[in-house]
Amino acid sequence: MMAAVFVSLIESTGAYKAASRLASATPPPAHVLSRGIGWQGIGILLDGLFGTLTGSTVSVTRVGSRRVIQIAAGFMIFFSILGKFGALFASIPFPIFGAVYCVLFGLVASVGLSFLQFTNMNSMRNLFITGVAFFLGLSVPEYFREYTAKAYHGPAHTRAGWFNDFLNTIFFSAPTVALIIAVFLDNTLDYKDSARDRGMPWWVKFRTFKGRQQE
Template identity: 55%
Template sequence: MLGTTVIIATILVPIMGGGHEEKAIVIQTILFLAGINTLLQVHFGTRLPAVMGGSFTYIYAAVAFQRFVYTMRSLQGALIIAGVFQAVIGFFGIWRVFIRFLSPLAAVPFVTLSALGLFYFAFPGVAKCIEIGLPTLVLLLIFSEYASHYFAKGSFVFGRCAVLVTVIIVWIFAEILTAAGAYDERNPVTQFSCRTDSSGLIHAAPWVRFPYPFQWGYPIFCAQDCFAMMAASFASLIESTGTLIAVSRYAGATFVPPSVFARGIGWQGISIILDGMCGTLTGTAASVENCGLLALTRVGSRRVIKISALFMIFFSLFGKFGAILASIPLPIFSALYCVLFAYSAAAGLCFLQYCNLNTRRSKFILGISLFLGLSIPQYFREFETFYGFGPAHTRSLAFNVIVNVIFSSPATVAAILAYLLDCTHLYWEPHVRRDRGWLWLEKFKSYRHDGRSEEFYALPYGMSRYFPSL
């Protein structure tokens, strides 16, 4: 969780005019809310072993605002409204209706691009400090994919603890290079990426601090900000859906029933409201890294996720401890993403086994949704890099952000294309139902059709008996 958390704060806080102290507070707040929201999702939401954390999708909407404290108050109000929007979609069953028409064919780009669309956070980040990033990537592959299979007695260390062992080894190596002065004469960008003492977080972070509601002041509700954040919430909702489907595959659960999806999205809306109240700069979404880690460690346990959530809360309350961990060079996290995101993307490809790939229709829907799902967001990113604003550049800031946010998200573009094409193109043909994998998925459309649903997704304390619709 630290990688995503630090990257979001590193991108947004300086743009908004904040310094090291504000950055440390934001990181603490995101970690604290990530722990709380993870407990809520695992206990009352989908009940999958899914970690909830900050989402990159909200960055574009947040960057559109100005000045730190004023922006924080505006973001608080916008996130609260976006959370209400998502809670309504979830708890009122709107998302359940959408999921009922989702086939395995449409789910492939939906799930795959939720991770594959983040490719620009992976190896490009490794290359910013190749002498740290590349060893991390190589060691993680050796430990997780080779050593864990060759050494039976070391399967626990090399398999389940591969990420921890890799990070510790390379982090010590980075400390040695920093202490030896290897980066003293390098340019500022390289020093920021490689040095372990350049983040300024340890000095700025308080020893003990409890994130509390409205810590930046009372929220400001601005219509255009709220609409912009609702667009980010919609894109995040689609990405979370793809990630949760991937988590269910690696956790050994059945395909998530539509009612459980709606419940999880509803609780994610509650989480975003909490994010807005405490001022986290970003809304909550299911963690793609978590999905990759499930595949790497083969540990799909709710108890493990709950304990990890408590660790996040601990490191957020005792700021110096969290700041020490957050000072890990970002190329180390980028190297981890290369493996974790790859596993998560592969989960979507698993659904191809239920589809008929010999038909022209299946190839067309898969090809165009995957290709344009990567190509259109890349155009929006390059346009923004070159001109300083997105392709949608009108007098309405809300309209600009809505369009630019939605079409900058690979998963959102791919999901919209795949879903619409799958539900319209030659839909009346008799063989289409079989070719799109509908016959396999149909048994999971209702919570009651599969006896394992109760085992995987039942609410605690017998609540499923009192809330059967959930």
């Protein structure tokens, strides 16, 4: 459970920043991220109580108004009571869902890449970190999936079951693996102008919200 929460925390934080970017808003401060992740946790708790097959997640849209999301949630609650509407959505072919996911996740990935424009991408150091993080972020989870499919257990296979579940859950997530590698390399590799190369002058503009300094 701790590993799943850790993975969800990383993916949700990235989704919140991508949503603010799409909505042309400033990056969300720390207290907004904490509040959003907290409400997401409450939603997942309710999902478990009601016995749903999936948990709550973050939706990346260009909508920056709470009222729109609240009205949409009211519609979903109302229509979920009527079985005919549920049957209508269940009848949608899987290729349609696949096409929607291709567009959605492709857009989210491009929004994440757009944050790199604030760093110095002429720096070989930044190019190395970006390339290695992307490559290992894709290849390591794929290795874990293929290994599990063939051996019926993850690469981490010791007598401590909780330890195996912890490592296998973390390394099954591509964003989590990429983040761990990127953070490690960004804090260990030598640099000439750290603040400018890493885009700090741009991020520092959004540390103050309503007169409060963010940590």
